[in-house]
Amino acid sequence: MPFMGQDWRGPGEKWIKTPLTNGWERTKLRPIQISSEAIPIKSSTSFDDDLPISNDEGRGTSSDELSDEEPWIPHCFVKSKSKEFIGCTSMSEAFHRLDLARAVSDIRRFSYVCKVVSILVEEKLRNLSATARKSLLSIITAIVVRASEEDLDISTARRLLNFFSEGLEGHVYGSPLLTAKHQLRVGSLLDAVSSVHPRPIEEIDNTGVTFLDLPRELISLVLSRLSDSKSLIEISKSHQVFEGIVDNEMTMWRRLVSFHFSPLQIEVARREKDLMTWRDTFFHLRKMHVLREVYADVIHICCHCKALFWNTLGHPCIRPSSPSVRVTPQQFVDMLLLL
Incomplete structure (x- = not known):
């Protein structure tokens, strides 16, 4: 070139x-x-x-x-x-x-x-x-x-x-x-x-142990690690086993509620509607409060040189020990609009 x-x-x-x-x-x-x-x-x-x-x-x-x-x-x-x-x-x-x-x-x-x-x-x-x-x-x-x-x-x-x-x-x-x-x-x-059509789990050629071969309790525990309702709903559509767990087991929805909302917010919502399930509680609270944002890697801003950088990669600063501050996606967008 x-x-x-x-x-x-x-x-x-x-x-x-x-x-x-x-x-x-x-x-x-x-x-x-x-x-x-x-x-x-x-x-x-x-x-x-x-x-x-x-x-x-x-x-x-x-x-x-x-x-x-x-x-x-x-x-x-x-x-x-x-x-x-x-x-x-x-x-x-x-x-x-x-x-x-x-x-x-x-x-x-x-x-x-x-x-x-x-x-x-x-x-x-x-x-x-x-x-x-x-x-x-x-x-x-x-x-x-x-x-x-x-x-x-x-x-x-x-x-x-x-x-x-x-x-x-x-x-x-x-x-x-x-x-x-x-x-x-x-x-x-x-x-x-x-044009992308995911293959059903039943059609995947796998002669070893699959995720579906695990005990139901372990599958439920894994699904409860998901941090957003969208992922739970999407995975429930992929197989009837997942659908049964997501629709019927409220433990994971309770954990999801506890993860995203404060005890006070949960108490107020549960008091307003005594018969509300934990799944209903989550969607009710989501209408009134902002969900907690969780990312494996986020952009930070250096307090010394004012550089934006990925936290896991760092940046070439003349003062490497300088502290940095986490930048949320909304804050990052606001910065971009000022450029």
Whole structure:
């Protein structure tokens, strides 16, 4: 792949064109690209040429070219007047520097990224610039790739696509041609998601011990570890054994209520309706209170250099011992809208 030579952006630096941002990046600052094995969606649908991933262009530079460079750690700085740290100037740049499109392939970060995308497509899409909207669609594309290849979170991918499609209706920033292009691309992604049909558990060829062979008490204990009602309801649709446990055993619903709500909130709700089951209690409380958000990995902000970074990866700070603060998806979105 050809490199750009010296120019006004940085004399002597090597620049490389990348499909993720549809622009040029300095080689020593660019993140490691996704491997080509994680690329194709299992569908006959063809996508636009500017998808964030491709077999050849997604490889980036060779190992020899990056051997002398330090591994990239996803991070970005918020707006700062300091000369030491240059803050991000746009939402799309923050997406890229935090590597959100590739973060969806990590199970620890998937839920956090999906929540960020969900807030943006449901509430803020019409207020986003055309560039930010294009970057957001690239992240959704990565979610669709993961859902299609691993047969996971199909409903999540479909819901995000539907909200994105609805958000394109009416007045949005950018040219009508770009909006039409995004609508066409969303349609292609919806076709790809719709073509994925999970195999029933009975048809899976497994000669060993399966999850369904475990005692009912153990299955119930495992299901009770799920932290949201949506997962319980979805898994109850996959097999009659799961359906019987989710519908009839209230212990897991009681644990779910205790996890998300305070004892005082639970006491008030139970006092209002004496005959309410624990499942009814959960949905009753959910209407009045915010659910507790739990993520295996979250974005933090460094109290010293004001860098946003993934907690499990850290960031290159000149004061490594500096404390950091957890950033919720809503707080992260609010930060992005100020860029």
